[in-house]
Amino acid sequence: MKKPKAYFNVLKLRLNMTLKREVVTNYPVAAFMEPNLFCNLHCPACPTGLNLRLRPTVSVEEEFFRSAIDEIGDYLFQLYMYNWGEPLLHKRTPEMIAYAKAKDIRINLSTNLSIKLTDDYIERLVRSGLDTMLVSLDGVTAETYSRYRRNGNFELVRENMRRIRETKDRLGLKTPKVVWQFLVFRHNEHEIEQARALHREWGADEMIIAGAEMPMEPHSEGFEPSTIPEYNIYHPDHPTQREAQRLLASDRACGWLYGVMVLNPNGKVSPCCAVPTEKLDFGEYQKGGKLLDVWNNDKFRRARRLFAPAGKRAPKRLTDAEKQEISQRITGMSMKAALSVNEETQLICHKCPIPSMQNYTGPIITEVINQLNASSAREKSQLKKLPYLLRYWLMGAPEWNGLARPRAAVFRYLSRAARR
Ligand code: SF4
Numbered sequence: 065m066k067k068p069k070a071y072f073n074v075l076k077l078r079l080n081m082t083l084k085r086e087v088v089t090n091y092p093v094a095a096f097m098e099p100n101l102f103c104n105l106h107c108p109a110c111p112t113g114l115n116l117r118l119r120p121t122v123s124v125e126e127e128f129f130r131s132a133i134d135e136i137g138d139y140l141f142q143l144y145m146y147n148w149g150e151p152l153l154h155k156r157t158p159e160m161i162a163y164a165k166a167k168d169i170r171i172n173l174s175t176n177l178s179i180k181l182t183d184d185y186i187e188r189l190v191r192s193g194l195d196t197m198l199v200s201l202d203g204v205t206a207e208t209y210s211r212y213r214r215n216g217n218f219e220l221v222r223e224n225m226r227r228i229r230e231t232k233d234r235l236g237l238k239t240p241k242v243v244w245q246f247l248v249f250r251h252n253e254h255e256i257e258q259a260r261a262l263h264r265e266w267g268a269d270e271m272i273i274a275g276a277e278m279p280m281e282p283h284s285e286g287f288e289p290s291t292i293p294e295y296n297i298y299h300p301d302h303p304t305q306r307e308a309q310r311l312l313a314s315d316r317a318c319g320w321l322y323g324v325m326v327l328n329p330n331g332k333v334s335p336c337c338a339v340p341t342e343k344l345d346f347g348e349y350q351k352g353g354k355l356l357d358v359w360n361n362d363k364f365r366r367a368r369r370l371f372a373p374a375g376k377r378a379p380k381r382l383t384d385a386e387k388q389e390i391s392q393r394i395t396g397m398s399m400k401a402a403l404s405v406n407e408e409t410q411l412i413c414h415k416c417p418i419p420s421m422q423n424y425t426g427p428i429i430t431e432v433i434n435q436l437n438a439s440s441a442r443e444k445s446q447l448k449k450l451p452y453l454l455r456y457w458l459m460g461a462p463e464w465n466g467l468a469r470p471r472a473a474v475f476r477y478l479s480r481a482a483r484r
């Protein structure tokens with residue numbers, strides 16, 4: 065269980081976000097800190113896979129990683145060690161995971177797993193404390209798989225999944241939970257059911273089946289969204305579209321700007337995980353510096369002002385043209401949105417590539433609450449429940465229904481007071 069200050073930090077985050085403060089006083093509750101900005105595959109929707117050189121080909125230095133974890137690790141509930149590159153191409157990834165894990169952070173990694181890994185590396189990875197490993201495998205045949213995962217080795221991915229399962233069994237460990245991630249296009253939708261039936265046998269513990277983002281022109285030839293509406297994220301009724309429209313028409317602030325730090329291997333700080341080019345980053349962190357200073361620099365404050373009551377001009381009812389424009393931003397892993405930003409006058413937030421994910425901190429806080437509730441329920445003695453209750457209250461007891469109304473009234477009062 066994390067120290068009480070991590071839970072009090074959640075309360076500060078909620079207050080800063082509700083009051084739409086330009087300068088934040090809380091630390092992030094989640095972070096993206098990936099080891100590498102390069103990859104061995106050539107997926108056609110990915111700027112790294114296409115070798116567009118929108119970010120430099122660099123790896124993180126372990127000392128740099130540790131320095132950042134030393135500063136914010138006590139407050140983090142989730143750490144995502146992936147974004148634009150392949151994390152298992154860094155030889156010290158297991159050790160960096162173990163370092164962060166010592167701060168009691170839930171750690172997630174996404175990999176193509178099409179890499180020759182030694183037995184020693186797999187064992188260090190399994191022992192590191194990694195919680196969840198997403199494995200990109202978009203088919204059950206080599207032919208289907210390699211349509212999108214170019215340069216990927218289908219048999220190698222299967223073999224690695226099997227070896228990870230065997231290593232876990234040999235060591236008697238339940239983690240990492242291996243999650244087979246199947247991105248659905250038209251060309252592979254016929255293999256979904258086979259994958260579902262095979263996933264345990266092949267070494268995965270769970271499956272995520274999700275609609276794929278389409279590659280941008282001129283890389284889109286041969287790719288089409290799934291004909292199954294559930295897996296077509298461009299379909300007007302898809303939850304991604306509905307959530308994007310709901311959030312853009314609301315007056316909520318973006319949760320990334322208040323609760324999630326995105327620190328790239330070379331120190332550049334992005335406002336969220338969907339900034340494909342370094343040109344649109346907001347700042348830079350240097351070892352021994354203060355991440356919070358970067359987080360409150362001019363660009364971050366300008367971005368937060370976009371959501372401030374006086375500045376936000378989001379239409380309450382979006383026109384069909386606006387809906388279509390929002391839908392197209394998510395093409396090519398957000399490259400379409402990024403390429404349409406005027407760097408001189410705009411921030412990427414003006415063309416947000418992931419509007420459906422602006423409430424990113426909400427589910428993280430909900431999970432923290434659920435974990436506290438579950439841990440408290442497991443304790444028989446009232447005395448042993450106390451530490452959990454204390455943390456629950458420090459966060460503002462967000463699910464305590466009896467307090468929901470008075471708490472909302474206090475927030476409204478504070479919001480009005482701050483605007484005066
Ligand atoms: S999508 Fe992932 S696996 Fe594919 S090229 Fe990009 S980083 Fe590599």
Ligand code: SF4
Nearest residue numbers: 318335336412413416
């Ligand atoms: S680009 Fe969108 S999700 Fe990213 S920080 Fe800006 S508003 Fe938030």
